[in-house]
Amino acid sequence: MTAFDDLMAFTRDTVALGEIAGRMGWDQETVMPRGAAPQRGEEMAAIEAVLHARRSDPRVGDWLATAVAPDAAGAAQLREIRRSYERTVKIPADLATRLAQVTSVAQGKWAAARAAEDIAAFLPVLEEVVALKREEGAALAAGGPLYDAMLEDYEPGTSAAEIAAIFDAMRPRLVALRAAILERPDPAALSGYYPAETQLRMTHELATVFGYDLSRGRIDKAVHPFSSGSGNDVRITTRTNEDDPFNCIYSTIHETGHACYEQNIDQAYLLTALGRGVSMGVHESQSRIYENQLGRSRAFTGWLFGQMTEAYGDIGVGDAEAFYAAANRVHPGYIRTEADEVQYNLHIMLRFDLERALMAGDLQVADLEAAWNDRFLRDFGYAVDKPSNGVLQDVHWSVGLFGYFPTYALGNVYAGCLHAALRQAVPDLDTQLAAGDTAAATGWLRDNLQRHGSLYEPREIITRASGAAPTEAPLMDYLEAKFGALYGL
Amino acid sequence: MTAFDDLMAFTRDTVALGEIAGRMGWDQETVMPRGAAPQRGEEMAAIEAVLHARRSDPRVGDWLATAVAPDAAGAAQLREIRRSYERTVKIPADLATRLAQVTSVAQGKWAAARAAEDIAAFLPVLEEVVALKREEGAALAAGGPLYDAMLEDYEPGTSAAEIAAIFDAMRPRLVALRAAILERPDPAALSGYYPAETQLRMTHELATVFGYDLSRGRIDKAVHPFSSGSGNDVRITTRTNEDDPFNCIYSTIHETGHACYEQNIDQAYLLTALGRGVSMGVHESQSRIYENQLGRSRAFTGWLFGQMTEAYGDIGVGDAEAFYAAANRVHPGYIRTEADEVQYNLHIMLRFDLERALMAGDLQVADLEAAWNDRFLRDFGYAVDKPSNGVLQDVHWSVGLFGYFPTYALGNVYAGCLHAALRQAVPDLDTQLAAGDTAAATGWLRDNLQRHGSLYEPREIITRASGAAPTEAPLMDYLEAKFGALYGL
Structure with a gap:
C-alpha cells in the first residue's frame, strides 16, 4: 500500500460515514418523531465528532505530504482531500461538536417558531448559532475576511467582493426589467383545487421525465424541500399547496436537478472525494436549469399543460x-x-447582505427581523406581513448555513451560461421539450458536467461545459428576451 | 474527571453512534431505495468499524481497571460496559467489518429470494454468513462451546443446555395440548376484506391503547415487523394482510410491547449502557405479554370485537x-x-436445533432446507409447500442472528411468570381490559420491570418483578387453562 492507497482507503470510510450523517439529516427532516429532537442532537454531535476527527486526523496530513497521484483523477482526489483537511484542522473538535448540537436544536425551534409565527421563540437559539459560526x-x-472564509465551504475560490x-x-437590469413587467397587466393565475395526493403522484412522473432514477432514490414531503445523499441513494423532498400546484411541480423539478447531478456522477467516484457535486453554485446551476x-x-409548459388538464380537468387557464x-x-x-426568475435574485441579495452583516458583527440577531423587513420593503415595495413570510421562511440560518445563500444566484448565472451552450448543442431542443422529452438536454448536462462530480473545480467545469468563462450576461440576456416577449415589453 | 466519569462520557458517544447505526437499520428495512443496497453495505461496514474500535478501545480497558462506581446504578453501568468490552476485544475488527458487509448484502438477497421462492439465490450468501458467524x-x-458464546449476545448467563x-x-405438555386441541372442532375464522389503509389507521389506535408514545415513535410497514431505537426515538413496523386482520393487529401489539419497554426506561439512563432492555428474552417477555x-x-378481545365491527362491519363472527x-x-x-400461543414454541425449537447444528458444523447450509422440511413434517404433521413458508420465512439468519431464536421461547416463559404476578397485583384486570384500558397492566410492567432498563440482570429482574425465579410452570399452567376452556378439553 502506498501513501496514496492508504489515503484513498481511509477517505472512503470517512465519506461513507458522512453519507450516514447525511441520511440522519434526511431522517430528521422527514420522518423523525418530534420528541426525538434533543436525543438526536446528541447523536448528531457524536457522529460529527467522529467525522471531524477523521477529517483532521494527522495521518491524513502525513499521507498528503507524500502521496503521489497515479493520474489526473487521483490528483483531483488529493486536491479535494487537501482542501477538506486544511480547513478542518483549523476548527477545534469541540467547536464542531457544539455546532452540531446547537443547530440540531435550532432547527426544531425554527420549525416550531415558523408554525407559531413566534420569532421570539427562535432568536435566542439563533444567537447561539451566529456566535458559534462567527x-x-x-x-x-x-485574520482574513471572515465571510470569505465561510464562502469557501460552498463555493471554493470565490470572494464576497x-x-x-x-x-x-x-x-440594474433586474430592477429595470421588474419595473417594466409590473406596469403590464398581470396574467391570469391558475384556479381550482389540487389534491395533495394527486400532486404527489405527479411528482414521481415529473422526476422520472427529468431522468431521476427512483430505484436509487425516493420522494417524501418536508417543510423545506431538499435533496440529499450521493451515488445510489439520492433522495428528494417536496411540499404541496392545494391551491397552487406550481409550488410542488417546480420544487420537485428543482430538487430533481440536484438529485440527477448526484446520481449521474461516474460510479468510479462512488464514496470518494470526487463523488459529490463540486460546489453549491454548480449544484444550483443544475437545479435551476432543470x-x-x-x-x-414555453415548449415544456406546453406538454405540462396537457398533463395538468388530464390530471385536474379545468385549471382556470384556457390554453398552453x-x-x-x-x-x-x-x-x-x-x-x-x-419567486419567479426575475425577482429571485433580489431575495438572495437581501439575505447575502444581512448575513454578511451578521457575521461581521454589524448587525445583531435582535435587530435581524427589523433589518429584513426594512430591506424587503425597499426592494419589493410592500411590507412583510408575518415572520413565516419573512425572516423565518428559510431553514438555512437555523442549521448554520452562512455563505450558502449567494450560491443560489451564482447557480442562476452558471445555468444561464450552460443554457446558452445547450441551445447550440441541441438545436431542436424545443421540439423535444414540447413532447415531454428531456433526454437530450439532461443527457448533455450529464455528459458535459454531471458525470465529472468534483473532478474539475467549479469555474473550470462551467468553462469546459459552456465553452467560456462564466459571466452574468447569458442569464440576463435570456431573462430580458423571455420576459420581454411574455409581457410585450 | 475520574476514570468513571471519563468512561461514562466515552460510552455516551458510543451509545449515540450505536443509535445511529440502529436508525440506519430501520432505514434499510423501511424506506431505503432498492438500488442503494451495495452502497449501504459499505456505509454500515464503516460505522460498525467505528463502533467496534470504540467498544474495544484500550482506554475502556484502562478505565474499567480503575473506575469506582458511585452507586448501584454506576456499578451496573460498569458491569454492562465490561461485558461489552470483554466480548468485543475478542472479535477482530476486520471480522466485524466483513460481517456487517456480508449481512447487509445477504438481507437484500434474502428478501429477493423469498419473493421469488428461489432458495438457491440465497444459499451462497447464507454460507458466507454462517462461515463468518462460526x-x-x-x-x-x-475453546468453550461455540453456540453458548453466541447466546451471551442475546441472553447473558444462559447456556444451550x-x-x-x-x-x-x-x-410433552405442548404436544399433548396441541394433539387434544386438534381433535376438537375448528372454531370459525374471520371472513371479509380488511383494507390495508384501515388496518394501518387502527395500528395507531392500538399502539396508543397499549401506552406507546407516538410523539417519540412512529409506525411504518416492513416485510418482517420489528421495533428499533431507544429512549425518545423508538419506532415500530407492522405489515398487513387484507384477508387476515389479526396479522397486523397482533404484530402491532407485539412490537408495541418491545417499544414501550424502551420508551419507559428511566430517562436518567438515556444514551448510557443501562438505557436499553437488558436481554432479548426479557424484551420478548414484554412483547409477548402485551x-x-x-x-x-377474553376481556381485551371483547373490547377489540367492538372496535372491529365498528371499523369493518360484518367480520364473519357473530359475537365476542x-x-x-x-x-x-x-x-x-x-x-x-x-403461530398461536400453543404451537409457537414448536417453531422455535425447530430453529434452535437447526442453528445449533449449523454452528456446530453438524449441518451444512446446502442441507438446511431439507433438514427444515423434515423437522417441520415431524413436528407439525404436514409438509412445507414453498420456501417462503419454510426456511426463507425469517430474516434472522440472513443478518447473522444465531442464538437469537431461543430467546423468543424464553420470553414466553418470562411472560408467563410476569402474568401470574400481574394478576395478583391487579385483581380487576379483566374489568379494565374489557373496557380497552391497559393502564394498570402496562403501568405495573413499567414500574416493576421496564423502567429499570439494564439495571438488573435478566434473571434478577424477572425474579424481582414476579416474586420468584423463572420457571416454565406458570406459562404452561396458563396455556392449559386457557386453551382447555376454549376447546372444552
Whole structure:
C-alpha cells in the first residue's frame, strides 16, 4: 500500500460515514418523531465528532505530504482531500461538536417558531448559532475576511467582493426589467383545487421525465424541500399547496436537478472525494436549469399543460400559452422558493447582505427581523406581513448555513451560461421539450458536467461545459428576451 | 474527571453512534431505495468499524481497571460496559467489518429470494454468513462451546443446555395440548376484506391503547415487523394482510410491547449502557405479554370485537365469544410469526436445533432446507409447500442472528411468570381490559420491570418483578387453562 492507497482507503470510510450523517439529516427532516429532537442532537454531535476527527486526523496530513497521484483523477482526489483537511484542522473538535448540537436544536425551534409565527421563540437559539459560526469563521479566516472564509465551504475560490460585483452588474437590469413587467397587466393565475395526493403522484412522473432514477432514490414531503445523499441513494423532498400546484411541480423539478447531478456522477467516484457535486453554485446551476430554462420554457409548459388538464380537468387557464404565462407570472410575493426568475435574485441579495452583516458583527440577531423587513420593503415595495413570510421562511440560518445563500444566484448565472451552450448543442431542443422529452438536454448536462462530480473545480467545469468563462450576461440576456416577449415589453 | 466519569462520557458517544447505526437499520428495512443496497453495505461496514474500535478501545480497558462506581446504578453501568468490552476485544475488527458487509448484502438477497421462492439465490450468501458467524463464535468461545458464546449476545448467563432443559419440560405438555386441541372442532375464522389503509389507521389506535408514545415513535410497514431505537426515538413496523386482520393487529401489539419497554426506561439512563432492555428474552417477555396474555385475553378481545365491527362491519363472527375463539384459533400453518400461543414454541425449537447444528458444523447450509422440511413434517404433521413458508420465512439468519431464536421461547416463559404476578397485583384486570384500558397492566410492567432498563440482570429482574425465579410452570399452567376452556378439553 502506498501513501496514496492508504489515503484513498481511509477517505472512503470517512465519506461513507458522512453519507450516514447525511441520511440522519434526511431522517430528521422527514420522518423523525418530534420528541426525538434533543436525543438526536446528541447523536448528531457524536457522529460529527467522529467525522471531524477523521477529517483532521494527522495521518491524513502525513499521507498528503507524500502521496503521489497515479493520474489526473487521483490528483483531483488529493486536491479535494487537501482542501477538506486544511480547513478542518483549523476548527477545534469541540467547536464542531457544539455546532452540531446547537443547530440540531435550532432547527426544531425554527420549525416550531415558523408554525407559531413566534420569532421570539427562535432568536435566542439563533444567537447561539451566529456566535458559534462567527467563532468558526474566525478560526477559518486566520485574520482574513471572515465571510470569505465561510464562502469557501460552498463555493471554493470565490470572494464576497466578486459576488457583490456580479450582483452589481445584474441588479440594474433586474430592477429595470421588474419595473417594466409590473406596469403590464398581470396574467391570469391558475384556479381550482389540487389534491395533495394527486400532486404527489405527479411528482414521481415529473422526476422520472427529468431522468431521476427512483430505484436509487425516493420522494417524501418536508417543510423545506431538499435533496440529499450521493451515488445510489439520492433522495428528494417536496411540499404541496392545494391551491397552487406550481409550488410542488417546480420544487420537485428543482430538487430533481440536484438529485440527477448526484446520481449521474461516474460510479468510479462512488464514496470518494470526487463523488459529490463540486460546489453549491454548480449544484444550483443544475437545479435551476432543470426548473427554469427547461421546466418553465414555453415548449415544456406546453406538454405540462396537457398533463395538468388530464390530471385536474379545468385549471382556470384556457390554453398552453396562458399556462406558460401563469407558470412565469411575475407578481408580488414573500417567499424566496416561490419567486419567479426575475425577482429571485433580489431575495438572495437581501439575505447575502444581512448575513454578511451578521457575521461581521454589524448587525445583531435582535435587530435581524427589523433589518429584513426594512430591506424587503425597499426592494419589493410592500411590507412583510408575518415572520413565516419573512425572516423565518428559510431553514438555512437555523442549521448554520452562512455563505450558502449567494450560491443560489451564482447557480442562476452558471445555468444561464450552460443554457446558452445547450441551445447550440441541441438545436431542436424545443421540439423535444414540447413532447415531454428531456433526454437530450439532461443527457448533455450529464455528459458535459454531471458525470465529472468534483473532478474539475467549479469555474473550470462551467468553462469546459459552456465553452467560456462564466459571466452574468447569458442569464440576463435570456431573462430580458423571455420576459420581454411574455409581457410585450 | 475520574476514570468513571471519563468512561461514562466515552460510552455516551458510543451509545449515540450505536443509535445511529440502529436508525440506519430501520432505514434499510423501511424506506431505503432498492438500488442503494451495495452502497449501504459499505456505509454500515464503516460505522460498525467505528463502533467496534470504540467498544474495544484500550482506554475502556484502562478505565474499567480503575473506575469506582458511585452507586448501584454506576456499578451496573460498569458491569454492562465490561461485558461489552470483554466480548468485543475478542472479535477482530476486520471480522466485524466483513460481517456487517456480508449481512447487509445477504438481507437484500434474502428478501429477493423469498419473493421469488428461489432458495438457491440465497444459499451462497447464507454460507458466507454462517462461515463468518462460526469464525466469530470461535473467537468468542475461546475453546468453550461455540453456540453458548453466541447466546451471551442475546441472553447473558444462559447456556444451550439450560434452554434445552426448559424446552424438554415444556415439550410433552405442548404436544399433548396441541394433539387434544386438534381433535376438537375448528372454531370459525374471520371472513371479509380488511383494507390495508384501515388496518394501518387502527395500528395507531392500538399502539396508543397499549401506552406507546407516538410523539417519540412512529409506525411504518416492513416485510418482517420489528421495533428499533431507544429512549425518545423508538419506532415500530407492522405489515398487513387484507384477508387476515389479526396479522397486523397482533404484530402491532407485539412490537408495541418491545417499544414501550424502551420508551419507559428511566430517562436518567438515556444514551448510557443501562438505557436499553437488558436481554432479548426479557424484551420478548414484554412483547409477548402485551400480545398474548393481555391482547388475546377474553376481556381485551371483547373490547377489540367492538372496535372491529365498528371499523369493518360484518367480520364473519357473530359475537365476542366467537371473536375470542377466532383470535386464539389453533390451526395448521407455516409461519412462526402467525403461530398461536400453543404451537409457537414448536417453531422455535425447530430453529434452535437447526442453528445449533449449523454452528456446530453438524449441518451444512446446502442441507438446511431439507433438514427444515423434515423437522417441520415431524413436528407439525404436514409438509412445507414453498420456501417462503419454510426456511426463507425469517430474516434472522440472513443478518447473522444465531442464538437469537431461543430467546423468543424464553420470553414466553418470562411472560408467563410476569402474568401470574400481574394478576395478583391487579385483581380487576379483566374489568379494565374489557373496557380497552391497559393502564394498570402496562403501568405495573413499567414500574416493576421496564423502567429499570439494564439495571438488573435478566434473571434478577424477572425474579424481582414476579416474586420468584423463572420457571416454565406458570406459562404452561396458563396455556392449559386457557386453551382447555376454549376447546372444552
